[in-house]
Amino acid sequence: MTTIDTFGAKGTLEVGDRSYEIFRLSAVPGTEKLPYALKVLAENLLRTEDGANITADHIRAIADWDPSAQPNTEIQFTPARVIMQDFTGVPCVVDLATMREAVTTLGGDPNKVNPLSPAEMVIDHSVILDVFGTADAFERNVDLEYQRNGERYQFLRWGQGAFDDFKVVPPGTGIVHQVNIEYLARVVMVRNGQAYPDTCVGTDSHTTMVNGLGVLGWGVGGIEAEAAMLGQPVSMLIPRVVGFKLTGEIQPGVTATDVVLTVTDMLRKHGVVGKFVEFYGKGVAEVPLANRATLGNMSPEFGSTAAIFPIDEETINYLRLTGRTDEELALVEAYAKEQGMWHDADHEPAYSEYLELDLGTVVPSIAGPKRPQDRILLSESKVAFRKDIHNYTSDPEGTDAAATPHSKLDEAIEESFPASDPAELSFADDDAVIATAANGSTGRPSKPIRVRSAERGDFILDHGAVAVAGITSCTNTSNPSVMIGAALLARNAVEKGLTSKPWVKTNMAPGSQVVSDYYEKAGLWPYLEKLGFYLGGYGCTTCIGNTGPLPEEISQAVNDNDLTVTAVLSGNRNFEGRISPDVKMNYLASPPLVIAYALAGTMDFDFEHDSLGTDKDGKDVFLKDIWPSSQEIDDTIKSAISQDMFRKSYADVFKGDERWRNLPTPAGDTFAWAQDSTYVRKAPYFDGMELEPAPVEDIKGARVLALLGDSVTTDHISPAGPIKSGTPAAQYLDAHGVERKDYNSLGSRRGNHEVMIRGTFANIRLRNQLLDDVSGGYTRDFTQDGGPQAFIYDASQNYQAAGIPLVVLGGKEYGSGSSRDWAAKGTRLLGVRAVITESFERIHRSNLIGMGVIPLQFPAGESAASLKLDGTETFDIEGITQLNEGKTPKTLKVTATKDNGDKVTFDAVVRIDTPGEADYYRNGGILQFVLRNMING
Template sequence: MSSKDSFGARDTLSVGDKSYEIYRLDAVPGTEKLPYSLKVLAENLLRTEDGANITKDHIEAIAKWDPEADPSIEIQFTPARVIMQDFTGVPCIVDLATMREAVGELGGDPQKVNPLAPADLVIDHSVIADLFGRADAFERNVEIEYERNGERYQFLRWGQGAFHDFKVVPPGTGIVHQVNIEYLASVVMDRDGVAYPDTCVGTDSHTTMENGLGVLGWGVGGIEAEAAMLGQPVSMLIPRVVGFKLTGERRPGVTATDVVLTVTEMLRKHGVVGKFVEFYGEGVAEVPLANRATLGNMSPEFGSTAAIFPIDDVTIDYLRMTGRSDEQLALVEAYAKEQGMWHDPSREPKFSEYLELDLADVVPSIAGPKRPQDRIALDDAKSAFRKDIHNYVENGNSPAHSNIDEAVEETFPSSDPVALSFADEDAVEVVSAANGAEGRPTNPITVKSDERGEFVLDHGAVVIAAITSCTNTSNPEVMLGAALLAKNAVEKGLTSKPWVKTTMAPGSQVVTDYYDKAGLWPYLEKLGFFLVGYGCTTCIGNSGPLPDEISKAINDNDLSVTAVLSGNRNFEGRINPDVKMNYLASPPLVIAYALAGSMDFDFESDCLGTDNEGNQVFLKDIWPTQQDINDTIASAINTEMFVKNYADVFKGDERWRNLPTPSGDTFEWAEDSTYVRKPPYFDGMPAEPEPVTDITGARVLALLGDSVTTDHISPAGSIKPGTPAAQYLESHGVEKKDYNSYGSRRGNHEVMIRGTFANIRLKNQLLDDVSGGYTRDFTKGGEQAFIYDAAQNYAEQDIPLVVLGGKEYGSGSSRDWAAKGTRLLGVRAVITESFERIHRSNLIGMGVIPLQFPEGESAASLKLDGTETFDITGIEALNEGKTPKTVHVTATKEDGSKTEFDAVVRIDTPGEADYYRNGGILQYVLRNMLKSK
């Protein structure tokens, strides 16, 4: 669509022997002073000005942006493209297929349901590390992946043929965000002869990794992504922009991961939810592109919408190294300089807020045991673990101590992987003379394994050490640093502890190429870090099962064991159902903890083992120098690797090419499918929306605390036997071994509704000391029931539901099923102290109203215990085209007493109000399609 071009900004840019149409920012006075990120938004409005959704006033508003002002002006941002991963992408394509049918049933043209913006889907979330520590792990895991997911993959192949401008990157290629920055992102788009900034929203919250390339974009829920694919702009307020100045240089031994964990802690403490973060200053030029991508990737962990670097020589060098064409490099540089988007540290834009980090102040760090922002200096890791372990062991301690317990405490973690023999009284006597464990709860258990020998497990044992996730596997510095540390460890005679599940899941096949070229794979494999797959494994919950004997020992004895992973998410219950404590760390530290075998370990004073001469070996003895890492990068990585690996990226292997693929413009739903089913969102939908209503006589489905994540609301990991989701699968003939994960079954609403609020670590305060997907069912006198079962009983009696929460409700992944499942359970309103950005908008996108307690109030301060009946009035004002600032809530207790308060309505823009009035964003888009026929 051509712009109205009120400012006469349309012009021509010549690059080499080619000319491009552009929309010049300097045609609009004031834009030259804007931060880089807002220049990208200003160009977006200039180019898409239509006089209705996007007007001259909007463009002037962004040009006159006041850095001090709170966001109040709504704009419509039109992303250039959409990117998805398969967990979130499958339900997107399911919804689009369903929309095609709904449009047809309402008299419209089904072909109108087609991406108007290019959309790419990378299948990267379905591989599970079932096999590990062996040479055939990758090949077998891929085989199992196809066995489990063939039905979903056939559906995606159908979508690739049925929808225009929709492409699928097959399994085994890499992690979506790494594929994005290494291949899909162009930085400056060239489409139909028009050049403009590459912008991209994605269905994974870590879409912000592209911010490191200067590509503005962020994670949105699947429902928003679908709307963007269909040409619907993203409604947003012009944000505050936080300037983050980087100065100084990292000290030896400090990794990009340590920097990003420090930045995450700083920004989460400062408060950047709903804001852009923009890195600036002289130090920016010293930050390698891979490190920029690492910082951009963690934007959701500190809560910002985006965390962006401007375009400069570093950007161009990376594009060249990853095999982009000379023509593209010339266009990016010429366009950025012409539009004032090239980084010039001497011209500092005005920002809303300022922070600064001297990189020399960063120390080696980890984060945990359950939130990415809870950084721990590595020197303090042992003492921090000893404080935290008391929160994970029942009654703060374990069963009564014995002399044998005390004997084992001081040998665990042992540098010798063979445990004490309990039959050897002399050995026990010798060790029991050692000092006690300073009050650390212990519960040492001897485990015998045919494959791994005999060893002792205790609280704090590292049972998973995983190099995984887009945050770090895109970064050659930390990946080669880990491999060089492995080499040094092997040469000293060290080995990983036998109880540690060791996995390596690179973000792209390029990593394998440079490991091969550097000759480092054998050392990683010697420590058990065999390739298990190219995908998002442990970080998303696809860690796979622990060995049976280890899992049994943990569960039979209620051990609080740990995982160490090079990922970005470590929420409770996310990594593995057997593991209570999860720590984020750099890839080299993942290997170090595999050698140590326990979180109860001080790398400064505790030795990792002995070398071949009997000398003690400490971490400092095997840590590679920065020079070693730099030299290896220089000799092992080249452009040809990227060109070769991405030459035919959409083709896939023989398995992918041989999948039987359905055809046709509409999908033939299989009645017996347990993976892909037609959802009920449009069932009985009228062409015109019905008026919204107040909520009367609602019951509380769940009363939740602070930091409830989208993982708590809609888990992605394993399906627990005996739960409603498992019962459904079994009723359809699915055996336990084939349950797969919630994430893989997101194309089946029947599984996902039953999995909503089913996280094994969820604490519903309606019940005492109960974890998991349970509530009190007041249709049955308040007895304990599965949340799904109770919701069905409420629905039968037409009783609406509400959810009460605390601070940061819905943090974490941009998981649309956290909102879809909430709505399909019958929840009409969610009342919390505060929301994270994506989940709040997702709730509106599903027709659920997000409300906040009055400032300073909470469920606890208002003495709400969840047994009340709720009436919420004032919602109906939305029918008059107005969004009320507050609605009135009356909570009536069983004795008739009432608690009343005015809840803040978190429908923040007129566009969001339109979505809510229509019952959701997809209903709004569908109705607009019908009107435009």
Template sequence: MTTSIDTFGAKGTLEVGSNSYEIFRLSAVPGTEKLPYALKVLAENLLRTEDGANITAEHIRAIANWDPSADPSTEIQFTPARVIMQDFTGVPCVVDLATMREAVTTLGGDPNKVNPLSPAEMVIDHSVILDVFGRADAFERNVELEYERNGERYQFLRWGQGAFDDFSVVPPGTGIVHQVNIEYLARTVMVRNGQAYPDTCVGTDSHTTMVNGLGVLGWGVGGIEAEAAMLGQPVSMLIPRVVGFKLTGEIKPGVTATDVVLTVTEMLRKHGVVGKFVEFYGAGVAEVPLANRATLGNMSPEFGSTAAIFPIDEETINYLRLTGRSQEQLDLVEAYAKEQGMWHDAAHEPAYSEYLELDLGTVVPSIAGPKRPQDRILLSESKVAFRKDIHNYTSDAEGVDAAVTPHSQLDEALDESFPASDPAELSFADDGAVVPTAANGSTGRPSKPIKVTTEDRGEFIIDHGAVAVAGITSCTNTSNPSVMIGAALLARNAVDRGLTSKPWVKTNMAPGSQVVSDYYEKAGLWPYLEKLGFHLGGYGCTTCIGNTGPLPEEISKAVNDHDLTVTAVLSGNRNFEGRISPDVKMNYLASPPLVIAYALAGTMDFDFESDSLGKDTDGKDVFLADIWPSAQEIDDTIKSAINQDMFRNSYADVFKGDERWRSLATPEGNTFEWDENSTYVRKAPYFEGMALEPSPVADITGARVLALLGDSVTTDHISPAGPIKPGTPAAQYLDEHGVARKDYNSLGSRRGNHEVMIRGTFANIRLKNQLLDDVSGGYTRDFTQDGGPQAFIYDASQNYQNAGIPLVVLGGKEYGSGSSRDWAAKGTSLLGVKAVITESFERIHRSNLIGMGVVPLQFPQGESAASLKLDGTETFDIQGITALNEGKTPKTVRVIATKEDGSKVEFDAVVRIDTPGEADYYRNGGILQYVLRNMVNR
């Protein structure tokens, strides 16, 4: 049990029914009553963990006397109640913990001290790949392939579950981590050793914020920070500004929760909320169903905020009841929230730092794309927006409007590919390209129609804009019955009118939990989804994480041979370049019903108001409005098809797993026996040669630029999680270790092997390193060679490190946005990068860089690499960072960039080591080294 020195006399007892709990009452501290909900949670956290050293009475007073208008300046230590992980980011955590046990022994400590001190839960959900789709056996086949590819990792995780205390694993095929979190793992109010306190968490996935919808304060951190939290290290943070987001009105019929989320994302990105909390309040909150709250909380990383939270209210209790939580838990949550002033009261409006408001009645159907979640497009304007955006992806000439002369079996496909105008004949080139012989005006978009012949789907034409992937997937929306039932009802109505998905669309249905399958089954809706190709493909994070699997071979060949710009539409939260599929250039986020609609349309070049989806059995045109289900029907179906027993049954043996999981051979013992031949799990290199005392911090001299990058470089660009491309350094490594190409698996699945991951760092096929002209992918110039020839980033970095030359990376705005990938920082560090200099950082990646001993620096306000005329060929000296050795963090350091002709560019870079805790981590060479030394010295 946490012991507090309790300066304020806050410790007391809460009686709930026949149960008695120790609590720390906020009412003991004047001023806390006016705080926003999220800051009340932090205030209680400090009261309960006050130790007089790291957490003092002054910290508690600082939060009680919080000035909403002030810029953050007070550092506090937040101790999360638990840590939640998914397998991509969680495997490296367990690898590091296993390695730490050996390192502690080497330094003379007790290896058994390396155990989670807070409950740590992992959900294996990121490893299923949609190799098989559109078939009744898709789920079974994909799970089989998942186990074939990941058996080594899964054995390792089973070992970890047995070797470490307080570490639980939810096996594959159960659901998506964030949905499992809200449906089962989240407590809302935690009970441990007789104490009751708010459930809080940090997670190794940026969408951990989904649980904010349940009143649980939590957010994504890098795997590095999560490990430290597991080992009892508090999370160092500044008391944040809190943005009050007032919700009023009600959603109109035909508008989905996804539309609301895309609208809010656009609003908050425009407003600017990086590093802030967002808190929803107002009378409209009561009208927002819990699933919609979770959908809004989920997208917090897309807004840029740390958290996006809803207070506890009656709707929270109703959801906990629906999902099978005990009556004892429901009573505790309500009693605790009311006792602590954490129960939402629309009449009592806290003071906020900034204010925004949205009338839900003004939201209209939307999508977002083609490469960022905040780039919202009104559905009514989507065709126009697509025609404008596609010019950025191809230089092909605009096509023709043409009526079609029937050709072979292509009548229907050609009719759909070319809108009718004046007659023109079509012929086919040897390579399958369709050649119009007469033109009558431009379509307003580039066009390159290509004939594709397949064994199982017949012949058809695809062109720029074809929807190659339609995925109902990801935590954001598959947790939400209103959009999932809406999609299934739309599928039913489409099938009843005789519509089908286009044959070139790779369809995917990957629910976030087994409960979705249960309510589809009960409502009798599965057959309609399956008729349109939306067979169950897996329970996991699929299309959204890049586990789309390969497109059908003939389609992939046509796309690549003719450089077609095809599109993906998915119900996810991420649509960054190169993320969804290497064959797809433009990615759009949409609600599940719209994913179905686009599978029917088959192209992004489509106006749902005026373009017909096809003809019904009577030959009448069918439009989207004709098949869109009513809000009443969706609501009625939810009420009749979803019940408490579904959740109770699904989660009854959640940690047990299926026969495949239970029959895995599992190693035993407190320390792991590493297999030198493993290409999945290898001992981490971070503690090699580590001494008990850290070496002094040194200035950086003679550094070279590994990469010169632009704005909005995401962690996907830095550390991709998708397929491993043949011929790349990661593939070369696997080839050398006897791994067949078909068994490469994804970069994300191999995160437990640093050798693969270093080679995959900065390896995204869409990465643009401005050291090179018009080259995409993981390349740079290697200045250890005469003339600085083009080389793979990994190969160049090895040459630099062998020559003893440190490296820097130069970037633009929002560097490191996207998923909280620890490997984006780990890989950067292991490539020999000592500093990253950008215009601005996304929160988690900045923190992760420090956690790996890389110093994050910012150009002076208003300056950039371009304005300073830096082209990446310079040699860099960075002076003044040594002040950290005296216990001071310098505000700026002097950067001197020397050009090849000897001229110099000098500037003062802002040091983004923001808290004393971060300074400690950097002085130690990283957060894990800091924790390890503390552990041995305890």
């Protein structure tokens, strides 16, 4: 609670028969003109003013905000709560448990390590789609999830009992961000008699989905989230705010996903990294809450910190629909109006920059094949695919196999490659190009491969085949318009006699159980199931790489013949190597289009001119023939979705099913670590830590662990996806007696740093330019003669044993992506002391500092290539010791010495942007800083 009220802002707000303490913004001149998001920050400072970290000058700085100025004023933002998913949340709880032991070792009270604000975790990232296309897929996948993750879940149940204000939503409930907007979000928080805006930070970058409800929140690394849980404010600069004006209405046939991909494209081109985006204008009232949440969700894809909608009548309607009480609704409306936070369509706040979109101009789109901002008009998708596929295969240009009737292809293949046994799996020759079956050359590489499967029949696989069609992820599965639209399209397709292609792995993983309820009520499940879209789980599956294995014969055909197959998913991330190790090209699309592509079976498809099949009368069926009308979607939503569904789903949300309740739960204030556990191990960050930090030192004689190009994402860096046999992570599990079938995913083992270090920088699509034409987690090990190729982990261990520090060199936009926490933790534990790039994405830069790694940038206009650095040099970085004197230098002198003694010298820009970040770096990381303060305080 604040002890200072310089502006006399403290007062009461009467709502019904209740009275709340609030801090009125009207007490501070200037706040009335601020954008909504900055009003939330202003209230936060006003309420937490303490005269030291948060002063009257900070409050005046935000009230006097100059929209045109570049950010230069640091503030301390205190989020109301922390939200976590289990992949990133398990390491948080591991670290908190380890901190309790460290406090004890240093003579403190372990019970001081406790969340000081509510922390909630939703277990949604561990379900893998092992089973699909069957009625029992959900139950079998959940059973497998518990078998694999029992240790982790027992640990989380211990944490729920050991820590105050920490709650866990059990597996099989829904996706964290959907559970957040449907249940956990308060919009206006009430705690200790105070009412104030609900704000949050989360351990998942798509925490911004809650921005659609008017809740200011964004994703941070797990290390920052842990600090926030322990009462440490988030250090930030007062940001620039981009006003995004919405006008017009979405046209029939256009989905919320199309709007999102259009906005993502616009904002990426405009440049919003580190900025807030705020939607305003008369068009805001026309945007349903679910569409707002979809837009907020994609904030990391445009690069902004947040993408927020103010509170208005639509917010209240959604809160009512999702089962919030009348008392809560009354408070949200009264508070927002009292504080000037209620959206006024006729008032235009001052913004730093302006964009505008007429929703009526949006057209159907997809994005791919490897970045969410690479939007493609659906009408041009076939042409774009044919252009892009040349980057993924060296096969010669071939035939229009996808448009050739399969009977002709079959004839041509049988003629050249007769199969002796129809039941036997067989493949055509690697170099087969079926020219005799062609309708003419199209400039598209072709490699038709015949697959014979007892289960799926005989079919032809070619480049571009859709191997995965996933309705999944938080972005769209909270949105009834696209989910109902997909189900109605499925119904229309079935009624026309269409089926999904046999090589497509179909996935339906709704964001909450409410989706199943309204599908059931609308009678739509049977049609989805007829096309193979059975319920696979309530969780984040395809979008984070929990796709599960492709059917064995398809995987074998793809890998033996180096086929470039594709995935289409209703998600927000499509980075290389993320969705499936067998799939090279990934496309984001709306849920209805996911089903359409399952019917088409290939990305080499033009929905306007190519037929999806024929009806019972032999008439061609096109996408337009099965696309549901906007009116039918709206009518179905109104008749199928009710408030009771939400209240029923969330009545006992923390209780869990019988599997959860029957897990044996350890007890005690500190956790009893199992020495043989391969899932949960005591973290090493506090080993040997002293009460006072050692002085920081310059870096001398460093070697390059990796030389990387542009757009290297945290998904390239962070351990994620399946564990491949023969890799260092697999070798570790082998040595600990884990069978290959029980490897599980890297994400599920985030509580074990030994596995995670071995999976860092190990993405199969990573290209380390120290090596020629090699993909994956490899580098050159210069502790050995000649610097031979080695696994990055193995080389790192050799460097650390020899006392040689490491650096990483990168290009532009280093560290975008969602896998935040371990991208920084793994980097540090591999012995990397500095990362030098052309530019950083916001969260990864701050997370590197939070782990004691210094982020540096090449001088403007320079790069590793322009400076002729090839990664074989040794690096000296001078000037870091200035931080010991309380100074943060603007630049550091970097000297790279080549083998022949030639030197390349440049001044690297120091990207420690705030005094708070300097404190973290001096302490060796944010957790060490918090721990020392906790003991000393």
